[in-house]
Amino acid sequence: MFARPWGFWRGTPNMAHLPPITGVEIAFAGRSNVGKSSLINALVGQNSLARTSNTPGRTQELNFFHVPPVDGEPTDLVIVDMPGYGFAAAPEAKVREWQKLIRDYLRGRQSLARVYVLVDARHGIKPVDTEVFDELGQSGISYQVVLTKADQITDAALTKLIATTLDQLKKRAAAFPEIIATSSRKGQGMPELRSAIARVVAERP
Numbered sequence: 001m002f003a004r005p006w007g008f009w010r011g012t013p014n015m016a017h018l019p020p021i022t023g024v025e026i027a028f029a030g031r032s033n034v035g036k037s038s039l040i041n042a043l044v045g046q047n048s049l050a051r052t053s054n055t056p057g058r059t060q061e062l063n064f065f066h067v068p069p070v071d072g073e074p075t076d077l078v079i080v081d082m083p084g085y086g087f088a089a090a091p092e093a094k095v096r097e098w099q100k101l102i103r104d105y106l107r108g109r110q111s112l113a114r115v116y117v118l119v120d121a122r123h124g125i126k127p128v129d130t131e132v133f134d135e136l137g138q139s140g141i142s143y144q145v146v147l148t149k150a151d152q153i154t155d156a157a158l159t160k161l162i163a164t165t166l167d168q169l170k171k172r173a174a175a176f177p178e179i180i181a182t183s184s185r186k187g188q189g190m191p192e193l194r195s196a197i198a199r200v201v202a203e204r205p
């Protein structure tokens, strides 16, 4: 599923220009700069599929990636990179627009099978993340927390963070009760994330 060359399919700043539904969609959400676009690149093993930046607010549209269909064979998996929530270095009106886009997409996309909510391992879950958990829970969309930038903290701190994060999620029915710790820089957690996604695709009716 991840061994083929991935391509950019479509970017959209609004719900009117979403691509047609072709297969299972998996979305990556999280605060600005948490490492969503970097994680997608590490996941598919292509450095420059999604654009990344040091400045929060790099991704400003919903960006859809897939393996371009060959000989009309349908695409089984679409990966969606999302703008971040929380602080971003962009005009306020623009940020408001993409916050609405995030919300509308997460609530209303029929093909959305799983949301990976990325949380920076240096910071843990923030109130703005719990708002997103609440919304996903209310919409009945299953999500899993992925810790990013695990290379920035010690193994002991990571073990502790995984335990506290699981504890924070335990009353949330829509939260998958396992945390994946990743480092896009080191490749840590990529096999686990790939298997998790493959399971979601396999289980989707």
Ligand SMILES: Nc1nc2c(ncn2[C@@H]2O[C@H](COP(=O)(O)OP(=O)(O)OP(=O)(O)O)[C@@H](O)[C@H]2O)c(=O)[nH]1
Residues within 6 Å of the ligand: 030, 031, 032, 033, 034, 035, 036, 037, 038, 039, 051, 052, 053, 054, 055, 056, 057, 058, 059, 060, 082, 083, 084, 085, 148, 149, 150, 151, 152, 182, 183, 184, 185, 186
């Ligand atoms: N140390 C470390 N830095 C990382 C890792 N992943 C991403 N980064 C850095 O974090 C910054 C933000 O990465 P992006 O992938 O652009 O983050 P994003 O969540 O897509 O950001 P927005 O699109 O602005 O919301 C970049 O400087 C990356 O190099 C990681 O695993 N380890």
Ligand SMILES: [Mg+2]
Residues within 6 Å of the ligand: 036, 037, 038, 051, 052, 058, 059, 081, 082, 083
């Ligand atoms: Mg991004």
